[in-house]
Amino acid sequence: MHDIPDLETARRVLAAQPFSALLGTRLAAFGDGAATLELDIRDELRQQNGVLHGGVLGYAADNALTFAAGAAAGAGLMTSGFTIDYLRPADGVLLRAHAQVVRAGRTRVVCRCDLSTVDADGIERLCAIAQGTIARLDNAA
Secondary structure, three states: OOOOOHHHHEEEHHOOOOOHHHHOEEEEEOOOOEEEEEOOOOOHHEEOOOEEHHHHHHHHHHHHHHHHHHHHOOOOOOEEEEEEEEEOOOOOOOOEEEEEEEEEEOOOEEEEEEEEOOOOOOOOOEEEEEEEEEEEHHHHH
């Protein structure tokens, strides 16, 4: 069994991801089988209709799911697959992806994630949901 990293260690892991650094992603919470990632919504992250690009939502879900798995299973993990359902256009000033473990098995960790936007008044709106399976690499065939 892997040691479970603390919040500061998990933040260092996130900071070591060049794409996450490019987006300015922050790890707001980590532990007890859950993780919350946040990033500021900027014009460069919008699509042609002015809302947050779905690829940014997919990135946030993928990373939050894997960090949540790490909060339960430790290091040595990689996303093996996830699905995302877009519920409404994502707009606001902040994207928040909160993921939690549903089941941590011997070879796979199943997690779910709620993706919400926060507007300038602090109102949070659910815009997408995701579910993913994270593989434990040390048990992979």
